[in-house]
Amino acid sequence: MPVLAGAEPYHHEGGEIGALLCHGFTGSPQSLRPWAEFLADAGLTVSLPRLPGHGTTWQEMNRTRWEDWYAELGKAFADLRGRCSEVFVMGLSLGGCMALRLAEVHGDAVQGVVVVNPSVVSDTPLLRLAPALKLVMASVPGVAGDIKKEGATELGYTRTPVRAASTLPRLWKLVQSDIGKVTQPVLVFHSPGDHVVKPASVAFLRQRMGENLEVRELADSYHVATLDNDAPLIFQGSLDFIRSHASVPLTKDL
Template identity: 75%
Template sequence: MPVLPGAEPYRHDGGEVGVLLCHGFTGTPQSLRPWGEALAAAGLSVVLPRLPGHGTTWREMARTRWQDWYAELDKALADLRGRCAEVFVAGLSLGGCMALRLAQVHGDAVRGIVVVNPSIANDVPLLALAPVLKLFVASVPGVAGDIKKEGVAELGYSRTPVKAAATLPRLWSLVQGELDKITQPILVYHSRDDHVVKPTSVRILRERLNGGNLTVVELTNSFHVATLDNDADQIFAGSLEFIRTHASVPLQRD
């Protein structure tokens, strides 16, 4: 299946500190590419995979589930760990949820976490009916492109495959059920105006991660896809400072 131009994965072999970037549901690496390039320019090793079923057609995505997307990220994490002294994970939206899951599963192998408008809860009541709805409806309108900045577009599907969406509640349940396993430092960027993910997810993180390892930064001039929006530079600079602070080995400039 041909990959949409701009949806290709990104990789940069830099120094001893690595970052795995996870794009969101129905999105592509394009939404995080500038973030990855900014981190790479600072000397980090960066891997930004294209998740299975993404960046091609929504019909292909309908044949995948969250376990397929997570497996791709797990493989990328193993690759980074094999060539870096320390690894951080980061993600946007559902990619943030999967970054949290990686931290839960791999523990100390993940040095720290950065998430932007993470999705860890069901914000759409109709999704509870997805296991039945998928028998009658193949897709519903998409959620890509929630960006405030004029002239900027996200490369993502205009339709959401119901079969793929029906697998999400299980992932959310797993992540919420094991939040106590996250002891790594975590930086959360949260858009005040987000038309895709409601504040529920960040509220849950505030309530459950009360061990002093959580920092939440509010973004005032961006919508959901903040990594392509007006506050993108703040995210890039802040996440780099977070990594510098929590890495035990120095970052190496190219």
């Protein structure tokens, strides 16, 4: 299946510190490419994979499930672990959820976590109905492109594949049940104006996590904040976070 122009994965070979970035549900690496390139310019080794079924067609995505997406992320993580002395994981929306899952599963192998508008709870009636809807509907209107910045666009599907979406509750349940295993420092960027992920996800993290959690608000962005007005705050904030929590200096800090 041909990959849409701009949806290709991205990799940059840098220094001893690695950053693994994960895009969101029905999105593509395009939504995180500027963030990835910013971290690469700072001297990091950066990996931004394309999740299976993404960046092609929603019909193809309907043949995949969360385990497929997480497996691809896991392969990229293992590769970075083999190349770098420390790895930070980051993600947008569903990608933030899977970044937290990596931290739960791999423990100290993840040095820290940065997530943007993470989706960790079922907060819309449509998604709760997805397991039943998949029997009668192949897709529903999409959620891509929630951006406040004029002229900015996200390369994502205009339709949400229902069969793929119906697998999300299982992932959310796993992340919720194991969230206490995340003891690494976690930085959350949250857009109060997000029209896709409701405040319940960040509220859950605040309730269940301890002093290792920091939440910063993005007052001038919607859901895809990595392409929105507050993107520079995310980019610089994540780099400062890495500098604060890495035990080895960035290549460009030497």
